[in-house]
Amino acid sequence: MSFETFSIIDTTLREGEQFAAANFTTEQKLRIAALLDEFGVEMVEMTTPCASPRSAEDIRAVLNQGFNFLTLTHIRCHRDDVLCALETGVHGLNIVIGTSPQLMQHSHGRNINQIIDLASEVLTFARSQAPDIILRFSTEDSFRSDEADLLRVYLAVAELGVVNRLGVADTVGVALPSQVFRLVEQLRRLTGLDVEFHGHNDSGCAIANACAALEAGATHVDTTVLGIGERNGITPLGGLIARLYTLNRDYVSRYHLPALPELDMAVALYCHLEIPFNNYITGASAFSHKAGIHTKAVLTNPSTYEALNPDDFGLGRQIQIGHRLTGWNAIRHRAQQLGLNLDDEALRAITRLVKSCADSDNISLQDIDRLLLQEARQCQE
Ligand code: HCA
Numbered sequence: 001m002s003f004e005t006f007s008i009i010d011t012t013l014r015e016g017e018q019f020a021a022a023n024f025t026t027e028q029k030l031r032i033a034a035l036l037d038e039f040g041v042e043m044v045e046m047t048t049p050c051a052s053p054r055s056a057e058d059i060r061a062v063l064n065q066g067f068n069f070l071t072l073t074h075i076r077c078h079r080d081d082v083l084c085a086l087e088t089g090v091h092g093l094n095i096v097i098g099t100s101p102q103l104m105q106h107s108h109g110r111n112i113n114q115i116i117d118l119a120s121e122v123l124t125f126a127r128s129q130a131p132d133i134i135l136r137f138s139t140e141d142s143f144r145s146d147e148a149d150l151l152r153v154y155l156a157v158a159e160l161g162v163v164n165r166l167g168v169a170d171t172v173g174v175a176l177p178s179q180v181f182r183l184v185e186q187l188r189r190l191t192g193l194d195v196e197f198h199g200h201n202d203s204g205c206a207i208a209n210a211c212a213a214l215e216a217g218a219t220h221v222d223t224t225v226l227g228i229g230e231r232n233g234i235t236p237l238g239g240l241i242a243r244l245y246t247l248n249r250d251y252v253s254r255y256h257l258p259a260l261p262e263l264d265m266a267v268a269l270y271c272h273l274e275i276p277f278n279n280y281i282t283g284a285s286a287f288s289h290k291a292g293i294h295t296k297a298v299l300t301n302p303s304t305y306e307a308l309n310p311d312d313f314g315l316g317r318q319i320q321i322g323h324r325l326t327g328w329n330a331i332r333h334r335a336q337q338l339g340l341n342l343d344d345e346a347l348r349a350i351t352r353l354v355k356s357c358a359d360s361d362n363i364s365l366q367d368i369d370r371l372l373l374q375e376a377r378q379c380q381e
């Protein structure tokens with residue numbers, strides 16, 4: 001298990017740029033990078049400089065800021081891409097080539113032997129050009145690839161002795177956690193190299209798969225802010241943090257958690273989206289308590305119904321009281337917040353009133369406050 005020691009490679013500025021609603025300006029990229037730096041991710045992956053002149057300038061702009069994270073760029077398995085990427089001065093190259101039958105046939109047209117030859121040539125070339133750079137080799141669509149083919153490719157690449165890290169990619173989001181565990185465990189055992197996991201969320205397993213990769217010894221996990229990426233995206237940064245925090249708070253203590261809400265908000269804003277209501281940690285209802293039984297317990301001790309403490313993220317909790325499920329403990333808590341000293345009988349009567357009003361209409365917090373104030377005045381008279 002590598003929960004304590006793994007690194008996050010945030011790829012909001014590469015995979016995230018491939019999200020339908022993302023079209024970041026240079027200023028926006030710099031802001032996202034600054035927040036990722038504040039949060040403390042270890043690496044940031046950026047769009048290939050071969051994509052457009054602006055893409056190359058943006059890599060340089062991020063490098064110029066001297067952030068703490070290492071800056072990587074993601075390139076195809078081509079000599080020209082290597083040269084173009086090295087010109088920017090990045091710290092690492094993430095090189096990828098498809099190995100599934102689908103990608104071999106419809107994307108690059110090479111067979112497994114040709115893939116091995118090409119990877120060997122390009123990786124050896126990259127190492128000769130940049131002796132100190134971090135070199136990663138990944139197979140795109142690893143989980144629809146033939147397992148024997150896949151291992152041949154990885155072992156041939158490992159044998160070259162020029163790469164620092166191997167990447168495993170669940171490109172179309174079909175892998176099960178058990179499959180991810182098995183592949184990552186094999187690669188770690190057979191090659192001893194660092195292993196990165198990149199998982200899409202098409203069938204809802206992106207966080208579980210990242211967690212399985214870490215259980216199997218993965219050293220790096222790819223994330224994006226809010227999980228944005230191709231189609232419905234990849235492992236979200238906040239979701240991965242929630243997953244690890246609830247296993248053991250110490251697993252995320254190296255990150256500055258209060259930067260997360262600002263990151264989610266910035267990316268939502270730049271993509272003209274709302275943060276989804278059910279988002280991990282920063283969704284509007286992530287720390288909202290409603291039913292009487294829940295609110296009573298949370299008011300006594302929040303951990304009864306909170307696996308994550310919102311304070312750790314600079315957030316608060318909401319106790320909802322204007323509905324038919326409300327309990328008198330929650331109404332009493334509201335009265336106390338308003339500085340009103342009402343006896344139990346009065347509080348129970350107001351609770352009954354709130355419930356019956358809520359049965360037929362919306363009742364707002366102001367309505368409840370008014371009822372409590374009226375009652376307090378009557379008691380004084
Ligand atoms: C892509 C594919 C990729 C690459 C992942 C990796 C994927 O959009 O280029 O390099 O590890 O999901 O396979 O994002």
Ligand code: CU
Pocket residue numbers: 015171198200229230234
């Ligand atoms: Cu991807």
